Amino acid sequence: xxxxxxxxxxxxxxxxxxxxxxxxxxxxxxxxxxxxxxxxxxxxxxxxxxxxxxxxxxxxxxxxxxxxxxxxxxxxxxxxxxxxxxxxxxxxxxxxxxxxxxxxxxxxxxxxxxxxxxxxxxxxxxxxxxxxxxxxxxxxxxxxxxxxxxxxxxxxxxxxxx
Numbered sequence: 325x326x327x328x329x330x331x332x333x334x335x336x337x338x339x340x341x342x343x344x345x346x347x348x349x350x351x352x353x354x355x356x357x358x359x360x361x362x363x364x365x366x367x368x369x370x371x372x373x374x375x376x377x378x379x380x381x382x383x384x385x386x387x388x389x390x391x392x393x394x395x396x397x398x399x400x401x402x403x404x405x406x407x408x409x410x411x412x413x414x415x416x417x418x419x420x421x422x423x424x425x426x427x428x429x430x431x432x433x434x435x436x437x438x439x440x441x442x443x444x445x446x447x448x449x450x451x452x453x454x455x456x457x458x459x460x461x462x463x464x465x466x467x468x469x470x471x472x473x474x475x476x477x478x479x480x481x482x483x484x485x486x
Contacts, residue, residue, distance in 0.1 A: 354376065355377065361374050362462075363462055365397060366462065367401065367481060368479070371401040371402065371403075371479075373402045374399050376397065377427055378397045379398070379424055380394065381393055381395075394484065395484075396422050397482075397483045398482050400430055400431060401480075402479075403479075405472070420443075421443070421446050425482065426438035426439040426442060437451070453475055455471060456469065457470055469484060
């Protein structure tokens with residue numbers, strides 16, 4: 325009986341990391357599921373569609389992801405949205421843009437903004453259509469910070485969800 329318990333525990337110890345690796349791999353794929361995004365993080369009201377992704381930095385290359393220091397959520401929402409009252413984090417003017425943030429699926433203007441500020445501090449006051457933004461992760465209730473930018477009827481949402 326003791327041997328079976330030990331084997332069951334060992335199987336659980338091996339299975340849990342494999343499930344975690346699978347989940348991390350899945351988390352770095354883009355999605356257009358607005359309902360799932362809304363289940364993860366509170367977003368400004370009025371979005372009718374979204375393309376989004378959560379990615380790690382450094383980004384995993386190959387089959388087995390390595391350790392990540394940061395997790396970032398980036399989303400492009402339609403239509404252009406204004407943040408709800410009380411959610412702007414006015415104290416922050418500079419936010420670090422992760423090197424992997426210029427996702428291939430972003431519209432040209434947002435991808436160019438991410439490329440220009442790659443691995444640097446984006447100064448929000450230098451961009452008239454960008455502002456600091458703070459929101460809440462749904463499951464934990466933890467506050468996360470980032471920014472919103474609007475352009476050509478779209479909204480870019482960038483959040484540090486580490």
